[in-house]
Each structure stands twice: as structure tokens, then as C-alpha cells.
Amino acid sequence: MTDNIAAGSPKSGNPSSADGYVGDPVVRAEWDNRYADRQQLWSGRPNGALVAEVAGLTPGRVLDVGCGEGADAVWLARRGWDVTALEVSGVALERAAGHARDAGVAVHRIHAALTEAALPPASFDLVSAQYPALLRTPDAAAERALLAAVAPGGVLLVVHHAGIHAQQVDDSGFDPADYVRPSMVVDALDDDWEVEVNEQRPRVAPDGGAGAHHTDDLVLRVRRLR
Numbered sequence: 001m002t003d004n005i006a007a008g009s010p011k012s013g014n015p016s017s018a019d020g021y022v023g024d025p026v027v028r029a030e031w032d033n034r035y036a037d038r039q040q041l042w043s044g045r046p047n048g049a050l051v052a053e054v055a056g057l058t059p060g061r062v063l064d065v066g067c068g069e070g071a072d073a074v075w076l077a078r079r080g081w082d083v084t085a086l087e088v089s090g091v092a093l094e095r096a097a098g099h100a101r102d103a104g105v106a107v108h109r110i111h112a113a114l115t116e117a118a119l120p121p122a123s124f125d126l127v128s129a130q131y132p133a134l135l136r137t138p139d140a141a142a143e144r145a146l147l148a149a150v151a152p153g154g155v156l157l158v159v160h161h162a163g164i165h166a167q168q169v170d171d172s173g174f175d176p177a178d179y180v181r182p183s184m185v186v187d188a189l190d191d192d193w194e195v196e197v198n199e200q201r202p203r204v205a206p207d208g209g210a211g212a213h214h215t216d217d218l219v220l221r222v223r224r225l226r
Contacts, residue, residue: 023088023113031089035069041092042068044099046075047130048204049159049219053197054079060125063149065114066132070096070107077105081126084108086117115141122224125154131161134180142180143188150224155196158182162200162216182220189222197221 021028035041050072059080064073067085069092077083077100085107087093093109100107110117114134127149134142150156160181186198203217 021088021090021111022116022118027113028088028090032091035089035091035095040069040095042071044069044071046072047159049201049217050128050130050157051075052204053157053219053221054126054128057126057155060154061123061151062126062128063119063124065127065129065146066134067096068092070099072128072130073107074099074103074105076128077107078103082106082108084110084124086110086112086114086119088113114145117145119145119149121148122151124149125151127154127156129156129158131159132180136178136180136184140184140188143185146185147188147193147224152224152226154224156185156220156222156224158185158220160218161203162218182218185220185222192224192226194223194225195220196223 054076059076060082062076062081062083064076064083064085067073067087068089070085073083073085073096083106085093085096087096087109088111090111093111096107097109110119114132127146129146132142134146136142146156146158182198186195189195198220200216200218203215
């Protein structure tokens with residue numbers, strides 16, 4: 001079992017994830033500190049919306065954006081998907097690698113920010129972004145990066161907490177309005193895309209873990225036609 005294929009190898013064509021993080025070091029440090037503060041940040045179980053939306057898809061290549069500690073990546077790999085896990089936190093990525101080893105599955109790792117990762121274009125049959133912390137920019141860089149990674153015929157699945165962007169800035173300075181939400185991805189679509197699901201629904205939340213208090217999801221599933 002291989003838990004990491006060097007991103008600079010001929011197979012992947014991606015920047016090295018072994019010791020060369022690609023992205024804003026401040027963002028990396030913030031997330032590393034958040035993960036290092038606990039032995040386990042999330043529940044360790046796959047996100048409910050992912051399970052529901054992927055159940056009918058034929059396994060292929062999948063990009064797990066913001067893989068965290070790897071629960072979704074491992075779940076996908078166990079079901080036959082060729083998984084690439086993208087994460088800014090090295091602490092989280094090492095935990096994800098350990099969980100993949102324990103499960104006996106292969107997960108390719110990329111230690112990078114989505115917009116800096118130089119992913120091979122149009123190469124993933126599924127791009128999954130579960131509750132992503134993707135910063136808004138005037139040029140919609142994160143939205144464009146998500147869409148660009150999807151192969152023709154493939155699916156982009158974006159899931160977020162309903163109502164979070166209406167919350168006020170907290171004591172740490174975190175402002176939910178600074179981050180991409182599913183409606184912004186919809187705004188970036190053109191005629192090459194078909195919206196299959198765009199709705200708010202009750203969240204199937206794993207027990208425990210950060211974020212377990214959220215009750216509703218925004219679920220966007222779009223398919224690239226060409």
C-alpha cells in the first residue's frame with residue numbers, strides 16, 4: 001500500500017508535497033495550530049452529504065479539497081476511487097496519511113493551497129469540497145480553480161453550512177463573509193455546466209468533532225458537460 005505518491009512524479013504532474021508546501025505560510029500556520037491544539041479535530045467519519053451524493057457515481061479520479069484528517073479520502077478510497085487529498089495543514093495531512101495506512105488504502109497527498117497547487121486541468125471525475133475555507137478574491141480564483149479541475153462529464157460537489165455567512169465576525173477576527181460559498185460557484189458557471197443539485201437540506205452530521213452543531217447544509221452538485 002502506498003499512502004503518498006510524490007506530486008512531482010510523472011504519474012501526477014503536481015508540485016511536490018513531501019517537503020515543499022505551496023501557498024500562504026500564514027494560512028498554513030493558522031491551520032497547523034488549530035489541528036495541533038487537539039489530537040483529533042473532526043469526527044473521523046465521512047461527511048453525510050458526500051456519502052449521499054457520491055453513492056450513485058462510478059468511481060474514478062477524485063480530488064478531496066481541504067481533506068482535513070482524511071475521513072472522506074479514506075471512505076472514497078475504500079469504494080474504489082483514486083483519491084488525491086489536498087490540504088494546507090501539514091499536521092492534518094500527516095494524520096490523513098496515517099488513517100489511510102491504517103485502512104490499507106492509497107491516498108495521494110498534495111500539501112498546497114487550492115489556488116497554488118498547479119493541478120492538472122480537467123483531470124478529476126469528482127472534485128469534492130466539503131465545508132471549504134476558500135478565501136474570496138475579486139477574480140474568483142478559488143471558484144475557477146474548483147471548476148478547472150473537473151474533467152468533462154465529471155462532477156463538482158460543494159457542501160457548506162447554511163447560514164454561516166450571515167454570522168458576525170468573531171473575537172478572533174474570523175469573518176465568514178470572506179469565504180467562498182456555493183452560490184458564488186454557481187455565479188462562475190457557464191454553458192459548459194449543468195446544475196444537478198442546488199439546495200438547502202438538513203445535515204446528516206457525524207457525532208462529535210468541530211462543526212457538529214450546524215444543522216443544515218447547502219449542497220451544490222454540478223456536472224461538466226464538455
